[in-house]
Amino acid sequence: MLQEALKEIKRGAAEIIDNERIEKLLKAYFDNKETYTVKVGFDPTAPDLHLGHTVLLQKLAIFQKYGAKIQFLIGDFTAQIGDPTGKSATRKTLSAFQIQENAASYKEQVFKILDPLKTEVVFNSEWINPLGASGMLTLTTTFNVARMLERDDFDKRYKSGTSISISEFIYPLLQGYDSVHLKSDIEIGGTDQKFNLLMGRHLQRAYETGKEQAVLMMPILEGLDGVQKMSKSLNNYIGVADEPNDMFGKVLSISDELMWRYYELLSAKTLSEIEALKNGVADGSLHPKKVKEELALEITARFHSEVLANEAKMEFDRVHSNNQIPTEIEEFSSDGEISITKALVDCNLAPSTSQARRDIKQGAAKINQEKIDNEHLQLRSGEYILQVGKRKFAKLKVS
């Protein structure tokens, strides 16, 4: 029982620091029902969770199954520092109202996976603000610059001559201090967070809290391109809040190779089940597309429902396998005659008139399934189905 729990907890983990401690905590739970805390931190600026985040969340859900109380930390204070990597864009300070709103949005998404009864949502401004200048100073005495520069990304930036702001040095310290305040037993995060996660251990020791948190790191999930990490800014993500059709389509668009990665980190299937699928594909008894569809169904069903997932699959087959028009298309209307280029822009099918013209020239634009060959075409009153490329559709009513 204990062994199984441990196995489940360790599945997919990239690295675990202080394995022993985790084992002890679990043993205490199984023997005496003692609970423990697992901390995870999120930035309040980006409340749109994607599958990359859910790798962590799913892991937390497993912990909850085995006696953990989750400390879901929203870094409202640390967000003010953020990561000013070059760029002129000064970090926007979020208003208290915005933070509350983002937090609410987080909860809504997060509780699709986590058990709210075993989750405590906390904000770090609550204890960092009272620190004051002197508290902050004390914090900075616990660490030195040379060690700070050991951190991989600082090191790279320093060597490559990119600027590093002093405030960025404070960031890991504050994150570590969160663990001091919360007396966390375990903290989990992505492998890119290793330095910050270890800082929690360091500070818990420096502040003589009597414990040092164990650290469990999950691998970073690659985005749809299969190369860079999944992130909103790279636009290679599958959002938790994505529509079923989008979600299904996006999963299906990943490469076969990447599919196995997603299986490992996102699927509820056991490792041996996944191994069986792999063998099936390798010896030709399973078509990779079928295997990918299964994954797409599983993921879509998790965030929506099985019914909606199946509908998404049917819609997908309809549009892509049979080249039909989707059942639901966004509708637009126009008063009076309109030129085709303007129509494409107005319907969000092209970002600019110039682009619209190019699309037409390249034969990418269609009206009612027919290629447009005249870029000066005027649309008179009536209803049109406009299409650019394979996936972008819109319905336009001209009156």
Next chain:
RNA sequence: GGUGAGUUAGUCAAGUGGCCAACGACGGCGGACUGUAAAUCCGCUCCCUCCGGGUUCGGUGGUUCGAAUCCACCACUCACCA
């Protein structure tokens, strides 16, 4: 505070007075092929309803018939010195 180097499109990066809306690479988009996959091949990639025109190369001002390119100042980044 001093000295030197730098700032070009989504990113990297050429271009040092007219042939520059600006080489190239990556990315992105479209087409062919497919399993809306990958790989591959081809095309496009500032804006403007065509012809043609407009606005760009950190910012401001200047030199010049003409500036991404020269000059001045400002801002930002990096290195070395203090």
